[in-house]
Amino acid sequence: MSEPGPxxxxxxxxxxxxxxxxxxxxxxxxxxxxxxxFAPLGIVFGHIARSQIKRTGEQGDGLALAGxxxxxxxxxIGILFFIAWIAFWGLFATAVTEAADDARSNTxxxxxxxxxxxxxxxxxxxxxxxxxxxxVTTTVSGPxxxxxxxxxxxxxxxxxxxxxxxxxxxxxxxxxxxxxxCETGVGRYYYKGERxxxxxxxxxxxxxxxxxxxxxxxxxxxxxxxxxxLLVLDGGSELGSxxxxxxxxx
Numbered sequence: 001m002s003e004p005g006p007x008x009x010x011x012x013x014x015x016x017x018x019x020x021x022x023x024x025x026x027x028x029x030x031x032x033x034x035x036x037x038f039a040p041l042g043i044v045f046g047h048i049a050r051s052q053i054k055r056t057g058e059q060g061d062g063l064a065l066a067g068x069x070x071x072x073x074x075x076x077i078g079i080l081f082f083i084a085w086i087a088f089w090g091l092f093a094t095a096v097t098e099a100a101d102d103a104r105s106n107t108x109x110x111x112x113x114x115x116x117x118x119x120x121x122x123x124x125x126x127x128x129x130x131x132x133x134x135x136v137t138t139t140v141s142g143p144x145x146x147x148x149x150x151x152x153x154x155x156x157x158x159x160x161x162x163x164x165x166x167x168x169x170x171x172x173x174x175x176x177x178x179x180x181x182c183e184t185g186v187g188r189y190y191y192k193g194e195r196x197x198x199x200x201x202x203x204x205x206x207x208x209x210x211x212x213x214x215x216x217x218x219x220x221x222x223x224x225x226x227x228x229x230l231l232v233l234d235g236g237s238e239l240g241s242x243x244x245x246x247x248x249x250x
Contacts, residue, residue, distance in 0.1 A: 021059075025049045028060030031067025035074060042071035142167040145248040154180035160192035160201065169250040170214055174230045174242035181207060181214050181225065191216035191223065213249050225249075 027049035035042035046068035053061045140152045145168060154161035154168045155178060162168050162182035169189065170181035178194045191204040191214065204223070207216035212226035221239065224231040229244035 022057050023059065025053050025056075025058040025060040025064065027052065028058075028064035028067070031071070032063045033067075035067045035070035039071040039074035039078065042067045043075065046071060140165060140167045143250050145171040145250075147171045147173060147246040147248045150180075150248075154182070154192070160194050160203075162192075170225060170248065172225055172230070172247040173245040175245060176242040177230055179225055179230065181216075189214065191225075193223065213247075 027045045031042050031046035031049050033042070034045055046064045049064035049067075050061060052058065053064065140162075142152050144152055145154075149156055149158070150168070150171050152167050154171060159173075159178035160180045162180060166182040166184055168180050169183045170179070172179040176196055178196065180192050182190050182192065184190065189207050189209075191202075191207040193202045194200070202218065204216040204218050207214045207223075210224070210226075212224075212228075214225045216223045216225075220234055222233045224233065225247075227244065227247050227249065229247070230242040232239040232241065
């Protein structure tokens, strides 16, 4: 309150201008929060918040700047991690593919008569001899095959052999292959073959007994084993045949 001065007028006091504090920008707070939750969104909020703060004079520029810096850092880390993740799975897929290719390269099948002729060994009446470490003979019971170098589970040193406890029901040496058919149960068999020219192998589940021997089907190709040898068919077309050198059928 003013009081009368000595000359009869009231003394005036200067007005006080009280300035209200500015609120904190909401997006600045969100920029800092989302820098940890989802960094790209924190970057967006940070840029918008700084633009609004310059226009309105609100508080929170430091929060917005911190959100921007952390957002860019975490985004860069996320991108590097994603690239490393893609590279890891790319290398893993490549390794799996190469392993599968290696496995396929050590198996054989025939699709045309030309491919059969290109991969079979020359037809002779002698069996190629190779030197390997002898296998331990089996104790599986059953008839003993009469084919040279075999026991009740197949070939002892070189060639296909039945799995443990599975007896052989057919063993053959042809001019191009060594073959064994194994029994896993009553009426259940599997076929194993090894090509003499390069040692490539094939295994086919569930061959069937025929009047003359066994027939094993691998996709469209059928391998027919009989006392006369191995006949390879594609549907009704003959891809090739391998005369028998020694054949035993139980």
